[in-house]
Amino acid sequence: PAEMSLEEIEGRLESVLKSETISQLKSSVWKERLE
Numbered sequence: 001p002a003e004m005s006l007e008e009i010e011g012r013l014e015s016v017l018k019s020e021t022i023s024q025l026k027s028s029v030w031k032e033r034l035e
Contacts, residue, residue, distance in 0.1 A: 004012075
């Protein structure tokens with residue numbers, strides 16, 4: 001259980017990166033609206 005397969009690691013990284021970029025996009029959009 002401790003060892004994860006490459007596919008699992010890639011999947012987790014992908015989901016984390018996606019949520020990160022989405023939150024960054026949202027914050028940038030809000031900044032533009034507030035200005």
